[in-house]
Amino acid sequence: MEICQLSERFFSAIPLQFNNRLRKSARTPKFLVCSNRVSCFQTGNSGHDSRNRMFILGMGFVGQFFAQELLNDGWVVSGTCTSMKKRNELEQRGFNVILFDANQPEMNTMNSLKSCTHLLVSIPPVMGIGDPMLQHGELLRSTLMDSNLQWLCYLSSTSVYGDCGGACVDEDYPASPTNEMAKLRLAAEQGWLKVAQNVGIKAHVFRLGGIYGPGRSAVDTIIKQEPLSESQKWRVSKQFTSRVHVADISQALKASIHIQLSRRIYNIVDDDPASRKEVFSYALDLVEKRWPSLTKEITSHERDEPFGQKASLRGEKQVSNALMKKELALQLLYPSYKSGLQSIIDQMANPF
Ligand SMILES: NC(=O)c1ccc[n+]([C@@H]2O[C@H](COP(=O)([O-])OP(=O)(O)OC[C@H]3O[C@@H](n4cnc5c(N)ncnc54)[C@H](OP(=O)(O)O)[C@@H]3O)[C@@H](O)[C@H]2O)c1
Numbered sequence: 001m002e003i004c005q006l007s008e009r010f011f012s013a014i015p016l017q018f019n020n021r022l023r024k025s026a027r028t029p030k031f032l033v034c035s036n037r038v039s040c041f042q043t044g045n046s047g048h049d050s051r052n053r054m055f056i057l058g059m060g061f062v063g064q065f066f067a068q069e070l071l072n073d074g075w076v077v078s079g080t081c082t083s084m085k086k087r088n089e090l091e092q093r094g095f096n097v098i099l100f101d102a103n104q105p106e107m108n109t110m111n112s113l114k115s116c117t118h119l120l121v122s123i124p125p126v127m128g129i130g131d132p133m134l135q136h137g138e139l140l141r142s143t144l145m146d147s148n149l150q151w152l153c154y155l156s157s158t159s160v161y162g163d164c165g166g167a168c169v170d171e172d173y174p175a176s177p178t179n180e181m182a183k184l185r186l187a188a189e190q191g192w193l194k195v196a197q198n199v200g201i202k203a204h205v206f207r208l209g210g211i212y213g214p215g216r217s218a219v220d221t222i223i224k225q226e227p228l229s230e231s232q233k234w235r236v237s238k239q240f241t242s243r244v245h246v247a248d249i250s251q252a253l254k255a256s257i258h259i260q261l262s263r264r265i266y267n268i269v270d271d272d273p274a275s276r277k278e279v280f281s282y283a284l285d286l287v288e289k290r291w292p293s294l295t296k297e298i299t300s301h302e303r304d305e306p307f308g309q310k311a312s313l314r315g316e317k318q319v320s321n322a323l324m325k326k327e328l329a330l331q332l333l334y335p336s337y338k339s340g341l342q343s344i345i346d347q348m349a350n351p352f
Pocket residue numbers: 057058059060061062063080081082083086100101102103122123124125126132155156157158208209210211212
């Protein structure tokens with residue numbers, strides 16, 4: 001699935017204005033990100049901040065986790081969310097956050113984006129619209145053309161493969177999305193890769209399995225006694241659901257920044273696709289073991305939960321992560337939901 005490499009051959013094959021942009025060092029920014037705010041201004045040659053700067057469109061679950069890790073590594077990180085309440089919460093945790101509605105992108109935000117060296121796109125498509133940023137193609141293209149950006153990653157989903165009759169699915173398996181959202185995902189993947197190609201920056205697409213991690217897992221659902229979400233209900237009858245721990249997404253993102261390859265699509269999943277029933281049963285055992293006297297009522301109720309009939313294999317797939325391991329040289333921190341859930345419960349304070 002390799003499309004091109006950032007080699008000399010690549011540089012000489014692209015138009016000169018893009019070529020120069022690509023060669024421009026991302027470590028010579030025109031803008032300075034200062035203090036705890038995203039303030040962008042030209043600095044000339046002196047006193048500029050030469051650190052890598054990540055911009056995260058959509059500071060959701062993955063965005064926040066990744067942002068924290070990058071901050072710990074010394075990056076300058078800024079990102080967006082859609083509500084004032086969330087912005088205040090995130091700012092209290094030390095993040096630079098801009099209120100942003102991708103349906104109506106504001107120039108200030110787009111200008112902030114220009115100063116960044118790396119861009120993570122974590123905003124999902126909108127039903128009936130598609131990718132909300134790609135609606136504003138010309139604004140996006142002109143912003144990125146005039147930026148310090150050198151890397152972009154679009155977070156997608158394994159749902160783009162559609163119904164696979166139980167097949168083992170790698171990145172060469174033809175994507176054939178069946179529902180509307182998955183069709184919009186596939187279009188968004190192609191749209192972002194095209195934008196990146198047009199402006200001459202390195203880009204990747206990550207097709208993520210079901211994301212879990214601290215604060216969002218089967219253990220958390222049991223403890224909070226949350227009702228199942230619509231997508232969880234839909235997955236109840238599936239035999240194989242691919243998952244990935246947010247810490248592994250984060251390390252895959254970091255690895256993709258350092259590779260030379262560009263325009264690659266990677267399945268980002270763990271080694272152990274399993275049914276929801278199996279995962280919940282394991283999570284219940286962990287919760288009971290950790291808080292035996294306090295959880296009987298909760299867990300007996302959860303064990304009674306109807307998990308539905310086994311579905312036919314028509315809509316099933318086992319997603320391969322071989323390419324991720326080979327090209328990103330990734331050693332999963334949590335190769336199975338078992339080690340992932342264990343680490344989540346080990347880090348939990350008593351929630352009762
Ligand atoms: N959850 C899964 O299991 C799963 C599996 C595969 C792929 N994915 C996809 O992978 C990506 C990352 O997942 P995640 O779980 O971290 O997602 P998430 O927690 O839902 O975060 C999505 C982010 O996008 C922002 N957003 C949504 N609509 C927007 C709009 N119109 N304008 C501006 N911002 C908007 C949200 O803003 P607010 O912060 O204000 O809400 C949020 O910050 C998402 O695209 C998700 O759909 C998820």
